[in-house]
Amino acid sequence: MTSVNQYALExxxxxxxxxxxxxxxxAVRDVSFKLRKGTTLAIVGESGxxxxxxxxxxxxxxxMPPGKITSGSALLDGEExxxxxxxxxxxxxxxxxxxxxxxxxSALNPTxxxxxxxxxxxxxxxAMDKKTAWVEVLELLALTQISExxxxxxxxxxxxSGGMLQRVMIAMSLxxxxxxxxxxxxxxxxxxxxxxxxxxxxxxxQEKQGLSIILITHDLGVVARMAHDVAVxxxxxIVETGSVDDIFYRSSHPYTVGLxxxxxxNKTVEQELRVIAGSPPDLFAPPEGCGxxxxxxYAMKVCEKNSPPIFGNxxxxxxxxxxxxxxxxxLQQSLKDPTN
Amino acid sequence: MTLYIxxxxxxxxxxxxxxxxxxxIAMHLVPGNPLANxxxxxxxxxxxxxxxxxxxxxxxxxxxxxMGNMLRGDFGIAxxxxxxxxxxxxxxxxxxxxxLGVLALLFATxxxxxxxxxxxxxxNRWPDYVIMFFVILGISVPSFVFAALSQWLILNLNxxxxxxxxxxxxxxxxxxMLVPALVLGMSTMAYLTRMMRSSMLxxxxxDYIRTARAKGLSTxxxxxxxxxxxxxxxxxTVLGPAIAIITTGGFVVESVFAIPGLxxxxxxxxxxxxxxxxxxxxxxxGAFLVLMVILVxxxxxxxxxxxxLQAEQ
Ligand SMILES: Nc1ncnc2c1ncn2[C@@H]1O[C@H](COP(=O)(O)OP(=O)(O)OP(=O)(O)O)[C@@H](O)[C@H]1O
Ligand code: SF4
Ligand SMILES: [Mg+2]
Numbered sequence: 001m002t003s004v005n006q007y008a009l010e011x012x013x014x015x016x017x018x019x020x021x022x023x024x025x026x027a028v029r030d031v032s033f034k035l036r037k038g039t040t041l042a043i044v045g046e047s048g049x050x051x052x053x054x055x056x057x058x059x060x061x062x063x064m065p066p067g068k069i070t071s072g073s074a075l076l077d078g079e080e081x082x083x084x085x086x087x088x089x090x091x092x093x094x095x096x097x098x099x100x101x102x103x104x105x106s107a108l109n110p111t112x113x114x115x116x117x118x119x120x121x122x123x124x125x126x127a128m129d130k131k132t133a134w135v136e137v138l139e140l141l142a143l144t145q146i147s148e149x150x151x152x153x154x155x156x157x158x159x160x161s162g163g164m165l166q167r168v169m170i171a172m173s174l175x176x177x178x179x180x181x182x183x184x185x186x187x188x189x190x191x192x193x194x195x196x197x198x199x200x201x202x203x204x205x206q207e208k209q210g211l212s213i214i215l216i217t218h219d220l221g222v223v224a225r226m227a228h229d230v231a232v233x234x235x236x237x238i239v240e241t242g243s244v245d246d247i248f249y250r251s252s253h254p255y256t257v258g259l260x261x262x263x264x265x266n267k268t269v270e271q272e273l274r275v276i277a278g279s280p281p282d283l284f285a286p287p288e289g290c291g292x293x294x295x296x297x298y299a300m301k302v303c304e305k306n307s308p309p310i311f312g313n314x315x316x317x318x319x320x321x322x323x324x325x326x327x328x329x330x331l332q333q334s335l336k337d338p339t340n
Numbered sequence: 341m342t343l344y345i346x347x348x349x350x351x352x353x354x355x356x357x358x359x360x361x362x363x364x365i366a367m368h369l370v371p372g373n374p375l376a377n378x379x380x381x382x383x384x385x386x387x388x389x390x391x392x393x394x395x396x397x398x399x400x401x402x403x404x405x406x407m408g409n410m411l412r413g414d415f416g417i418a419x420x421x422x423x424x425x426x427x428x429x430x431x432x433x434x435x436x437x438x439x440l441g442v443l444a445l446l447f448a449t450x451x452x453x454x455x456x457x458x459x460x461x462x463x464n465r466w467p468d469y470v471i472m473f474f475v476i477l478g479i480s481v482p483s484f485v486f487a488a489l490s491q492w493l494i495l496n497l498n499x500x501x502x503x504x505x506x507x508x509x510x511x512x513x514x515x516x517m518l519v520p521a522l523v524l525g526m527s528t529m530a531y532l533t534r535m536m537r538s539s540m541l542x543x544x545x546x547d548y549i550r551t552a553r554a555k556g557l558s559t560x561x562x563x564x565x566x567x568x569x570x571x572x573x574x575x576x577t578v579l580g581p582a583i584a585i586i587t588t589g590g591f592v593v594e595s596v597f598a599i600p601g602l603x604x605x606x607x608x609x610x611x612x613x614x615x616x617x618x619x620x621x622x623x624x625x626g627a628f629l630v631l632m633v634i635l636v637x638x639x640x641x642x643x644x645x646x647x648x649l650q651a652e653q
Pocket of ligand 2: 253254255290291292293294296297298299300303308318319320321
């Protein structure tokens with residue numbers, strides 16, 4: 001396969017279900033997005049909307065059963081990685097596809113030194129012997145700005161602070177110089193200053209190594225700082241995608257508008273924080289029509305029974321308001337049509 | 341670490357003192373004394389014997405003398421066997437009990453870890469169901485039933501084959517040890533299997549196993565380097581109690597299989613109210629168990645760095 005792909009990762013029509021005693025949870029429904037090389041794509045959305053399931057199914061990390069990928073494809077630089085056998089998948093994950101998790105303390109093995117945990121990846125994927133791997137480990141720790149790497153490498157996770165552990169996770173995921181780094185809420189558990197440091201580190205690494213990053217967050221502030229492109233997720237679907245400017249200045253989906261209004265930084269102290277009323281639909285039985293119908297202030301008749309397609313291309317929105325027959329005044333007042 | 345061990349040892353010594361005192365009191369509360377059974381003795385002989393063993397002195401004085409001797413490592417002379425010191429009895433018969441116990445413990449832990457890991461790997465498939473059925477059996481059936489059953493099996497086996505493949509009772513080479521050790525370790529193995537299974541399942545659902553998979557490590561490597569070590573931790577914590585169960589269980593198994601171990605001596609001594617042997621064996625077993633628990637703690641700290649580093653501070 002020629003490597004003239006514009007996209008580091010291309011996901012099409014991904015659908016994931018979980019079979020539980022209570023029924024089948026349709027956690028991810030028809031999700032498609034593209035990650036441009038060397039850029040950051042942010043996936044935003046409320047808790048439980050399917051962000052983690054989406055990226056974990058790409059990495060082959062959802063437990064099967066109960067989980068099942070019912071459809072879709074994921075192309076890593078043009079090569080299909082969805083539904084591979086574990087042995088084949090292991091040639092990608094950790095090597096060309098790195099991942100960091102929210103809670104670094106629980107994501108690291110408590111009984112193994114962090115040096116060994118990083119070295120392991122090098123030994124497995126890059127066939128290094130222990131000694132060479134260790135030299136590389138120290139370099140990686142220095143790269144992620146951990147002081148005294150030689151001493152730190154011999155320590156165990158419980159001897160580190162949360163922020164330091166997240167650096168360790170980053171060092172570990174970058175060990176094999178992956179093309180794509182998936183970061184699932186890497187800073188949610190950290191305080192604001194440490195969060196800023198970690199985000200800066202990620203951005204610097206992106207510039208240095210040409211990393212493509214998928215950044216999951218529910219913090220639009222983080223999106224504004226980090227992302228080139230954004231995918232807004234709601235109830236297992238992507239409801240709006242576009243560049244960061246599209247999402248912030250030309251929001252085309254009522255849910256995106258709601259998210260923006262709920263952002264604390266947009267408000268003066270006196271103004272009350274506006275949260276989106278209601279709660280997301282039950283994923284055991286997703287609504288026939290638009291998933292946002294029950295909470296949408298613009299809901300129309302058509303929305304109840306008919307699931308909207310995505311209108312627009314590079315900037316797309318899953319909302320009937322962009323249909324030619326929709327009342328135009330709403331668009332003029334509050335929403336923008338997707339640009340192209 | 342050294343300080344930590346010293347502290348544990350000090351507490352251990354207090355524990356042993358407590359065991360010795362409690363045994364001493366309990367023993368003297370039981371009516372009669374070791375010389376009461378000897379029918380042929382006249383009053384004079386009895387008085388002589390009582391003087392010889394110090395039984396004519398007040399109980400508090402006996403206690404002080406006994407504790408003093410014990411501190412010097414002298415457990416006194418047995419009542420039931422003329423001129424045989426308790427130290428000799430322990431020296432001669434403890435190695436038998438220890439061999440049996442170590443074999444049983446080895447069998448129980450290796451078996452428990454292995455079967456437990458297997459059930460976790462084959463969770464909710466037939467190997468899991470079969471093993472867990474035997475686990476329930478092993479936990480609920482008392483060891484003397486297993487002992488009798490195994491003897492009956494050996495008898496039949498020897499009869500059918502017409503040669504003595506395994507001895508039914510007694511003590512000697514490894515052929516004598518095999519079945520008693522299996523019987524003795526059985527319930528502990530069942531218990532450890534169940535523990536290892538739940539511990540393995542718990543570990544396989546942790547975030548760090550997910551991380552290991554995200555790193556692209558092979559299933560085997562994850563199993564050996566990430567799952568096993570963490571899953572064994574809870575099993576090691578119960579090794580102390582497990583040793584206690586095997587030690588006391590040994591009393592029964594030694595009796596059934598006619599093994600000349602210290603446990604059998606202890607049971608005999610209690611029946612005969614042989615003061616010195618009861619005291620000696622109880623204190624000895626007590627000290628042994630205290631030491632084992634400390635050793636298990638040290639072993640644990642080697643496997644779990646969190647404990648080790650805390651102890652070093
Ligand atoms: N193992 C599982 N079994 C059953 N349902 C699951 C499982 N894992 C996830 N789900 C369901 O999938 C849905 C999406 O979960 P997911 O973890 O992707 O949410 P999220 O967007 O990452 O939320 P958060 O911001 O809280 O991390 C949830 O409704 C959850 O109930
Ligand atoms: S499709 Fe209808 S209900 Fe859904 S977001 Fe658009 S207007 Fe609201
Ligand atoms: Mg999540």
